[in-house]
Amino acid sequence: MKTKILITGATGLIGQEIAKACLEKGYKIHYLTTSKVKISNEDNYKGFYWNPKEGEIDKSCFKNVSVIINLAGASISKRWTDSYKKEILESRTQALQLLKETIKVYGFKIQHIISASAIGIYPDSLINYYKEDYHEVSSSFLGQVVSQWESAVDEFSNLKIKVTKIRIGLVLSNKGGALLEIAKPIQFGFGAAFGSGKQWQSWIHIKDLAELFVFIKQHNIEGTYNAVAPNPVSNKELVKAVAKVLKKPLLLPNIPKSVMKLILGEMHELLFESHRVSSRKTENLGFNFKYHHLQKALRDLFPFKTNYIQK
Template structure:
């Protein structure tokens, strides 16, 4: 099997490439940086520039499936101009891939795109599965709605379409976890707001595993990329402190303070989405990290 991956050199992309190689799946990848292009038997890079509508069509040679992870980080301050970057970086890349498939001979049968659980409304009580039709009115909800709508247009090309809604990805080196760990290490960690907001987390290896499972088992539609046991923000903070053998002595961090510091982006810390992983489990996927503490022990010790 041969798969084309966009965003292959990012946090999630690197983990997916590793899983693909473990299962003897050859990877082609698209990169906007010519310095990142490698040519190995099972890992070949191709240049693209979505803003200039440029793509090396050779990337499609022998490819049966596409995993799309392209999109600007949401972890920069949400100015009006950067909000446009977040949206356009997701829509333009998908549009270019679609046009490339429409205009060239190819063997692609399956398109899998990243999405996000930010589509679900903020709630302390709801338990969201893939059948949920409610959409968050937040900026993230708008982004995901447009992102998934663009992904769904690939059905016009008679290909299988899958969307993996990613939760809080836990990795020891990159992403959110090192930022959570930093203050805790200095006994300065504390939950945000009430601390009751749900965090639907997933270990990076399990998330990569879900993408490859969706690929090999040809699972279509929406799939939640979260572990089976979400935790509250308080439990997350306490478990990080426990694994690092540190104390939590400070009061909870007020929402108003974080809004001053981060602007609109502060909702990333305060929104609550308790999300179900039942669909992928019922499809036969087995999680390596079902509970938070063993996941953190693996990543932090």
């Protein structure tokens, strides 16, 4: 019997890529979704409804499942009102609580949970080089969210389930996410770095990220791992590299922090926090990043001078 993997957040940007990588390796996918219209009933890709906020879950999603890949959580790329900040946190912790309690009550035989986390747990710094054993947690909103998110994942070990946490950096994709938001103004001649431009951006190509999740499952690895490419860059380098691949000039001065705070509110932290994060522990597992350097990653995502950045 083929291994069945239950994925939460499978219909999102990262989830779709991970599901695709799992299917290519011959795994069967069960996935949970809060949208009934996104439920499929294919042999290898079957959807089930849940509503963590209301404590609802279709328990058949666990049938013959041995591994959970957890990606559930509200997007952080919306304005952080007080009510939305609550949703960002609770969408992560409530989802994990519901999974854990359902497994416990019904005795489902789950062996391993591999959960998304984020490098936002590390404090903002231009000089630190963060490894997984760094224990100080960022005092920022995202740092506190990630800390509570990871604590909720750790509770699965009480059910004798192996726990793996994947701290994800800036995900590069041409189908959505941060890269397209960076590329859009550049495409139209309005690109610029943020603040000093010196803040570190630890990034990862979405294909490498998906392959890392599959690698962790295949090798039954537990622990905490950074999902970042081996060569982080500054914000200025990132913006310049995108402009070069798109064959567009950068004409504007750097955008001041005060301006973005006015436009985005507290969410402006996403653009100005600096995280230089190590991939060494991940590489020491034997995982090989296909996209080590930013230029190679960008050339793969934008293979020729493009005009399709329209989202």
